[in-house]
Amino acid sequence: MIMAFSTLSEILTAFVVFTIASGSPLPHRDVSKPPTKDPFYSHASGFKDASPGTILKHRTPPGELGDFGTIPLNLQSSHQIQYRTTNSQGNPDTAVTTVLVPEGGNMSRLVSYQDIQDASYLNCAPSYAIQVGSDSNNSLSKSSSIFEAGLLSQGYIVSIPDYQGTQAAFSSGIQAGQATLDSIRAVLSSSSITGISSKHVDVTMWGYSGGSIATGWAAEMQPSYAPELKIAGAAIGGTVVNLNNTIHTMNKSQYAGLGLAGLWGLYQGFPSPELEKLLDDETFLENRTELESPRSQCAGADFSQFDGKDVFKYFRNGEGILNSSPLREIIEKAGVMGKRDVPQIPLYFYKAKGDQVNSIDDNDALVKSYCDRGISSLEYVRSSIGDHTSESMVGSGGAVKFLKDRFNGVPPTQGCKTSDFWFMDLDWDNFKMFGNELVGAVKAMFGVPFKV
Template structure:
């Protein structure tokens, strides 16, 4: 027993001190000098992932995992290359691919998704790893999952053109990888992204008609949540909040992409704040959240930017913002693939007025299909988890051949937990994650859940109505819970009980048997 314990300790310690090589020290990430010789989306180099991929904390068993170095270009049309990760489950369907854009929200290449996905990668990448259970969902359904480092080799967080082009070139690469992955050239591809990932996915939909018109035949739709369409709006909303660290991460990302304006932007920063501001270049999202919590960049007595919000009025800065604002003018592009967008009406970090503007403009300009699903009672953080089920449910319907809506449709729900099929998604996510902890082969040993149960329905309804009572969680230090409950009628709580009652009656479920654990009825 002592020997076994010692062996386990040595194994764990060995793993701890043998982390995968970070991208900044991994030559595989280097952009070759002859990158311009390749076509957009060409695979320049390929290798198996240098370590097992992970399921949040634990290693994840997939059939295959690869990294591709892919040719693309930056916001200015300069040739570059980025890494995308391709995962194959054990029950893989070569006709279905999910391009999953996680939030990186950092100007450090060592926080890239391709690194965060690796088992025993630095814990600083935990915020990206939090999305892996949703990636596992796609794998459990037999879909190949591609995860691009869409911020590119400069890790240009918030650079819309760079991000959108990388997503599209990543899709091109996957569709050209049949000799390596077995993925069919004519495979159906769906895009997904929340928050920072929504920025990349949203820009991909706008750029696709002009940048990658041939992909229209493959792209069956994009599910986009916490939809970032205007970086100024998000920066000002984040100022002085729990998430203030997004601001230096984002502006450092812009400086990386627009280096000609680095000196100008530097001149706008208070001298005593510069060291602390530029330190964010080395931070992953979690580090910046901790370091800059509640700090004020554009307000307060001693803001980082001398001209406060006037920083955004500097002509060169205003032009950068305009070039990175989605749905600004029709000539920038109009999506031609179906979109499902979900958002919290009380989003504190991405105020709904900007994605609503994008929805209105795209619809007015003739977008063929946009379903706009608004959660009445969630902010940005909560919608991260309560809205993803709606987005993945919508994608699964597309893969199953169900047609999207025609035209534009806006629906407001108590929360997006109430979106048809969302409860099923969470059941699958939880089941797959738990089974994965114990070494299940994803897609082969994991169960496949396709139908709602009385329990999943009740939990979804109850939790949704509870949030209707409590409302969004405040993010600013000077906000309190005071009066939050008072702003929501207790009728919401009663409605939750009423919904459960109707559900039980409709399906002839005996509530006593439910309490006793004897009910075995699916709905």
């Protein structure tokens, strides 16, 4: 059964290939420039003087937005917005969010979907990866389109922020959380651009794996960084709670390369002579080029290149690199959840007990911390089957149902509730939401509009 869940995404991908092969020719593909060569991603003039969340530029995406990065989505409209945000070190920065508007959608319901980028390279940004014909090798963002299609099929406006900013600061929760909140600010003020309601908009957030970093940190930072935002709830899955622990857990596995990508993301997000000296002192000249490769490639390449490797062997002090100053302090500051405000919004966590990216023990500890500190609403579902990959699919139905309930005014859980899930305990309402995701994906494959 676990194997069946793990291969579900492969089956869907095969179906996509079959659909393309047997269907009508695809429309002309506009292969857009990658972010490093596209002036749209460059800082707008005067951005430093703008308030966080201010819209600085906007455009229709150069290329069509595609399901699985391949099949154009039949949308009412799509938009890319550059907005002012704040980077890891508290300095002004910019980021881009992509807004998807389904035909006949509810213009007063917005889901901020934090996609899985998992790379310390700007050209892996979701805003570029999901364009049909892009050269991005960000297969994670491309495959996440099934979740976006499910949201669109519910009639929601979907915003997908490039929350790592211009520094591609992967794994920095500070950067990701602030950029997520600022993207919501920007979209809420985009009525004249996107058509979103200018009177009242209900907002929710959702993120899995790398997207959990952005969503979780946004939830913690909202009370102090964006107290004016009214967010109805956040669904957070495959949560990466503690970067230090996560790097150790992933080491020598198929995910080992993500640990290095995370370290380079912090290096880029917290540039300093001290951190540069630490890396120079700790690395070996003969393999520095290989060590730096995550800075110019996406997660798929990191998986392949470092599969099963001991990434600590790239450093003279081995795993001691993580406890060396200033890296230790940076990880503690930007790589560990639960050290800031208690989230003031309802939360829904879902996690597989067999998660091999970040141990469920970390997630348990985070939930306990929130509950001990008096969080008003937290629901936590622990899946007794599957792993990090399968849970992204299996747990998504419950996440979408949670978001739908928040939009529909269903009262959230009072206090804290934790439950262990087995497949035979399947909640059919959640399964229906998962089915809607599949329906949304199929609609996209055949060019059917996302009508509610």
